[in-house]
Amino acid sequence: MRVKETKLKGCFIIEPKIFNDSRGYFFESFNQDVFNVLIGKNIKFIQDNESFSSKGVLRGLHYQVGEYAQAKLVRVIKGQVLDVAVDVRKNSLTFGQHVAVELTEENKKQLFVPRGFAHGFIVLSDTAIFSYKCDNFYNKASEGGIIYNDKDLNIDWKLDETVFVVSEKDLQLPTLKEAVL
Template sequence: MKYTETKLSGCFILEPAVFEDERGYFFESYNENKLAEILGHNPHFVQDNQSKSQFGVVRGLHMQAGDHAQAKLVRVLEGSVLDVAVDVRPNSPTYGQHVAVELSAENKKQLFVPRGFLHGFSVLSEQAVFSYKCDNNYNKEAEDGVHPLDPQLAIDWRIPVHRMILSQKDKEAQNFTALYNKLK
């Protein structure tokens, strides 16, 4: 497995070794020991989630706060997305910075997003099936997030604004400054 740490400490792009022949392909999508070696610790994943979305859907920016924070290992099973992680770890030298990585069924890349990050994605293909592992269970009361179009973050979702599809919750999400004031 090839891996690259992004400019955000602890956030890694993972690229599996893919073996192809006339029958199709095979790759190892998850190996606990290899991931622990890359990260320097062993996240214990307790929940798998999957969503299907159409072109233009932007999901995020979401996080679980406090004791319910989640690290995630994300990948795309069908189609392609622009996956975004925003560092909101207090005292981090990259606080408020983000990385954006195109994940697709074709490139088979994954992104490991550590605890203390906002996370979201936009659907670039006609539809996409998105899958992710979490190292902590979802807790409704610990839900937090930021509006995906917050100008302070200036994320290029690679979707024209007039074609974006946001949930009502995401349309009404707080701005980045409000989250900062909560976290400090």
């Protein structure tokens, strides 16, 4: 596995070693001990989630606060997404900055999104199966979010906004300046 820290401290792109042969491929998608050594933290994931979405579906930008904050390890099983992490740690030097990474079934890259980040993705392929691990349980009272088209964040979602499919709930999210962090 190769690990590269992004411009946002604590947020990593992980590239697994893939073994291809005439039968197909094999790779280790997660190993707790190796993962903790590579990112230099002791993270214990306790929940796995999966979503299926069609082209243009934009989910996010979501986060949880307080004792229910979550770190996530995200990847694509089928298809292609643009995955985005936004630093919402108030005292961070990169507060309000984001990274965007294309995660695909071919490249098998993963993104580690630490606690204190908002997270979202948009589906670039016809359909996508998106999977992620969380290090804390979801708590509705602790959820927060930022509107995907916040002008201050200036995220390039790679698709024309006319094809976006966004939930009514996500359309009501505040800007970063208005968000409760």
